[in-house]
Amino acid sequence: MPRLVVAFCVAVTLGAVVPLYPDVFPYASDAARANAALDYVDRELGGGNSVLPNQAIAIEARGRIPTDESFAVDVGEPQEGWTPLSTPDSITTFMRSFLLPRRERSNAPWILCFGCDRNAHPGAEPVWEGEEGLSILRRGT
Amino acid sequence: MTVRAIAGLLALNGAFALLGLSLLWSLGVLLRWADALRLAGVGYLAGVASFGVLWTQLLVIGVPFGGWGIVATFAVGTAAVCVLGLVLGRSLPRGFGDGRGSSTTALLTTAAGVALTGLWLEALFRAVRLQSLQAYDGWAFWVPKAKAIFFFGGLDEQVFTMLPGPTYPPLVPIINAAAFHAMGGVDTVTFHLQYWFLVLGAVAAIAGLLQRRAHPALLWPALVLVLVVPRFGAGLLTPQADVLVDVFFVVGALLLALWLSDGGSWRLAAAAVLLAGATLTKREGLLFAAAAIAVALLAAALWRRPGRRWLVVSGLLVGAAAVPWRLWYRHMGIGGEAPSDAGLGGSFDRLADSLRLSFDVLFDTGLWSVVPLIALVALGAALVWGDRRLALFVGVLLGIVFVGGAWVTYSFADIPITADEAVNPIVRYTGAVVLLAGAATPLLLDSVWRGREGQT
C-alpha cells in the first residue's frame, strides 16, 4: 500500500509535468523574438514605454541633464495621445529611477514638463521641445 | 556590450560560488570533488547570502560600496574561510567519487532529470537575455535602490526613504549593484540574467541536497514540476526579491530537516547563513526564518537531537543579522513592518475570509498545478508509513508559513480579500509554501518507500 501511494504520487506528478513542460519552448521563442525585435531605446526604457507619452523625453533628459544636477517633474493635464498609464505618479516614479544618479528635487534647475503650465516655472526656458506637450525646461541659463 | 556584461555576471556568480564552497570546505563537508559538485548550488547560495548579509551590515555603518570593495570582499572573505579551514585541519578534497555506485536506473533517471532541467534553464536564458525592465516593482523601487547603491556607494537616504517599500531589506539591491559593477555599468537588460543565475543555483542546491536522500525517480519529477507550474516558470526571473527569499528559506529549511534527521553541524551553519539572508531579502523572510528555527528547536527538543545549543546559537546569529537594517530605517524615521496592533484588531469574519483566500490560492491548480496536493498526500503517507519526524517538521513548518500568509491579509486592514496581486501579496507569499512543499515531497515519499524499517 505505501509503495502504491508513492507510485501514484509520481504518476500524477509526471502526468502534470508532461503537458506543462513543453510550454516553456514556444514561450522562450516568442519572448526571445519579441525582445530581439525591440530597438535599443525600447529595450532600455522597458516599462517606461507604457507610462511615458513619448520615449524621446527620457532619452533627451538623460543626454542633457548632467549627472550631478537635479530635475523636477511637472505633469499637467493629459494630452492627446497619452495613455491612461501616463499619470503623474507613474511618470515621476519612472523618471526618478531612469535618470539616477540625477536626483529629483522640487526646486531643481531642470524641469521635465509633461503638458505642464510653463507659467508655473518663471524664468525657465525650453531647451528641448517634443511632441504631445513634452518639453525640457531649464532655469537660470 | 552584452557579451562583456554576461562575462562580468559569470565572473561575479563564480565568485559567489567560490566563496560559498570555500565556506562549506572549511565546515568539513567537501571530502571529495564529487561533494563539491553535488553541493555547488548550496555553496553558491551561501556565497550570495553571506555577501548580501555582510554588505547590509557594512552599508548600515557607512562603508562605501564599490568595485574594489566587492573584489576585496570576495578575496578577503574566501581567504578568511580558507584559513579557518586550515586551522580546523581540513584537507583538500581527495578523489572524485566515494565508490558508492548508484544503479543504472538511478543514473539514467538522474541524467534525464538534469537534461530536462538544463533544457528548461536554457530556454529561459534565451527568453530573458534581452528582457527589458517591465515589472513595475522592479523599476519603481528594486532597481532604483540598486542604482543608488551603485552610483552613490551606499544606502542613499533620499532613495531608500522616499521610494515605495522603504522597509524592504537591501540584500537584492546589493546583489544587483554588484551585478552592475560586474557588467561595467547599469545594464537593466542584461541584469535579468543575474536572476537566471540565482534560479540555477536554487535548482542545483535543492537537487544536490536531496540527491542522496531521495531516489532520482522521486526527486526529478517533483523538481521539474515545481519549475514548470504556471505561477513559477518564467516568473522566477522577475527582478524582484520574492523568489530569492523563498529559495533561502526553503534550502535553509531542507538543511534543518536533514540536520534533524542525520546531524551534521555544517548543515546548521549553512542554514544559518541562508536564513540570515532570508531576513535581509524581504520582510516575510524574518517570519520564514523564525518559523524554521522555532520548529527545528521544538523538534530537536522533542527528539532530543544532540547539538541543540548550536541550533540556538544559529538562531541568535540569524536574529542578530536582521537587527542593524531594522535599526537603520527606524533611525531614518520609517515605520515598522508589522501592523501597529500586531493584527489583532480585525473581525472573525475577516479572519475566516483570509484563511479561505489562502486556502483557495494554495490549491489553485491554475497557479501551482498539483504540487500542494501531492505534498499533502506525501505528508499524510509519511506520517502513517514513513518518517514521522520529518513529516511533522515539514507539516508544522508549512502550516505556520501558510497561516502567516493568512495573517498578513487579515492584519493589514487596507489589503482587500482578493487574489489580485496588484493589491494583495498572498499569491507571491504562497510561493514559499509551494516551493517548500515541492522540495520536501521527494524526501517524504522516499521515507514512505523505504518504510519504517528503512529509517535511520
Added chain:
Amino acid sequence: MTRTSARLLAAAIIVVPLLAYPLMAVGGARFPSRDDCVRLAPEGETGALDLVFGRRDTVAEAERLLEQVRGVGYKDAELQGDGCGRWKVLYDGIESYEQGASSAEQAHGAGLEARLELEPPG
C-alpha cells in the same frame, strides 16, 4: 549494460540536448549593442548617405564636437539623436559615395574622425 556504457549513455542524455537546443533555436544568438545604430555605407553605395563625425553620450559632448566640426568648415553640420540613446554629429549634404569618401578623407586630414553611413530611414 556495463557501468561504463551506462555512464556514457547518461552523459549523452545530458550533453546532446543541452548542446542541440542552442544550435537549433531559431534566431540565433545576437548580442545587440548601440553599434546596431551604426550603419556603415558599403563601397559604391547609391542610397542616401551621411558623413558622421562621431557619436557622444550627452548633448553637451556632442555640441562640443559639432562646434569643432563647424570650425573646420562644415558649417551645415548638425546634431541628431542616433536612435540608440546617443547623439551624432553629421553632415547630410553627401550626394554620392565618391563625394562622401573624398569628404571623409578631407575630414581626416583636418584631424576629424569621419565615416560614411547610410541615412536612417524616415
